[in-house]
Amino acid sequence: GEDVEQSLFLSVREGDSSVINCTYTDSSSTYLYWYKQEPGAGLQLLTYIFSNMDMKQDQRLTVLLNKKDKHLSLRIADTQTGDSAIYFCAEIPNQAGTALIFGKGTTLSVSS
């Protein structure tokens, strides 16, 4: 079955870079996503990467995909206190339009 694993907590200082890691098991995953959830709120799509890409950069966000190791990471440069949230890694096992499978989420705490 499909499974997505993430570390549960990450604590960084403001201005540092944050790296959130994720591993998944389904090698047929086509898209991999990063979502952000602020307290009491729904999910906000941050970025996604297609499985034939190795890297995607979007402003302060960099996504790295190692398909061989089924490892996905999200790097946030110059982390700000407003980045404090839970970050979910998610995969779509086959094609777009099907449900996402989520990791348990990584709580990012940014101290000033």
Next chain:
Amino acid sequence: GAVVSQHPSWVICKSGTSVKIECRSLDFQATTMFWYRQFPKQSLMLMATSNEGSKATYEQGVEKDKFLINHASLTLSTLTVTSAHPEDSSFYICSATKGDQYFGPGTRLLVL
């Protein structure tokens, strides 16, 4: 574009009553909507897949008679928690697909 709303944002009800949660895609049509449930400090778990004009497909372990889903139009899906009990207290999030999945802000349900 691609905004999804949910109503209500939070609700408190007595045990035994029924609660209806609406999920709307505001600026696009969504043939498929998903309903997720999130318990505190846990990941989102898919409850059911809702396709416009047809019966919802429920995940294993989700009681279809307890969680009634209606997807009457391309912009509206409803989840009704019937005869709610305290263990149904949770954060319910819907999503609608337009290529990617776009999530509603969630509905927090507290059953007393």
